[in-house]
Amino acid sequence: MLDLHHIFAMQKKALFFLFALSALGWGFTSYQSIFLGISLGAFFGTYNFWILVRRMDKFDRNLGEGKRTASLGTALRFGSGVAAVAIAITLPEYFHLISTVTGLMIPYVFLIVGAIVYLVKNK
Structure with missing residues (x-):
C-alpha cells in the first residue's frame, strides 16, 4: 500500500485543484456561499487528515520503541470539524x-478513490 505521506501529498494536490474549481465557481456563478462552504470544509478536512498523518507517525515511532500512545487525535479532529461548522453557522451569508x-468529507473521499485507483493499477 502507499505510504501515508505520499497519500497526503496527493491529497494536497487534489485540494489545490478543488480550491481552483471553487474559486472559479465562486467567481462565475451565483452560488458563492456553496463554493465557499466547500472550500472551508475541504480546508478543515485536510487539516484533520494532516493531524491523522502526524499522529500515525508518532504512533508508529512509539510502537517501534515499545512505548504506549494515548490517542490518535480524535478529539482534536472532532473539534476542528465543530469549528468549521461553527464558522458556517455564525456566517451563513458567506458559508x-x-x-x-x-x-469536510472530501479528503476522505479522495483517500478512498486513491486506494481504489492504486488497487486497480497494481492488480
Missing part, C-alpha cells in the same frame, strides 16, 4: 452549512 459538511 453554506451543508456544503461545509460535505467539504
Whole structure:
C-alpha cells in the first residue's frame, strides 16, 4: 500500500485543484456561499487528515520503541470539524452549512478513490 505521506501529498494536490474549481465557481456563478462552504470544509478536512498523518507517525515511532500512545487525535479532529461548522453557522451569508459538511468529507473521499485507483493499477 502507499505510504501515508505520499497519500497526503496527493491529497494536497487534489485540494489545490478543488480550491481552483471553487474559486472559479465562486467567481462565475451565483452560488458563492456553496463554493465557499466547500472550500472551508475541504480546508478543515485536510487539516484533520494532516493531524491523522502526524499522529500515525508518532504512533508508529512509539510502537517501534515499545512505548504506549494515548490517542490518535480524535478529539482534536472532532473539534476542528465543530469549528468549521461553527464558522458556517455564525456566517451563513458567506458559508453554506451543508456544503461545509460535505467539504469536510472530501479528503476522505479522495483517500478512498486513491486506494481504489492504486488497487486497480497494481492488480
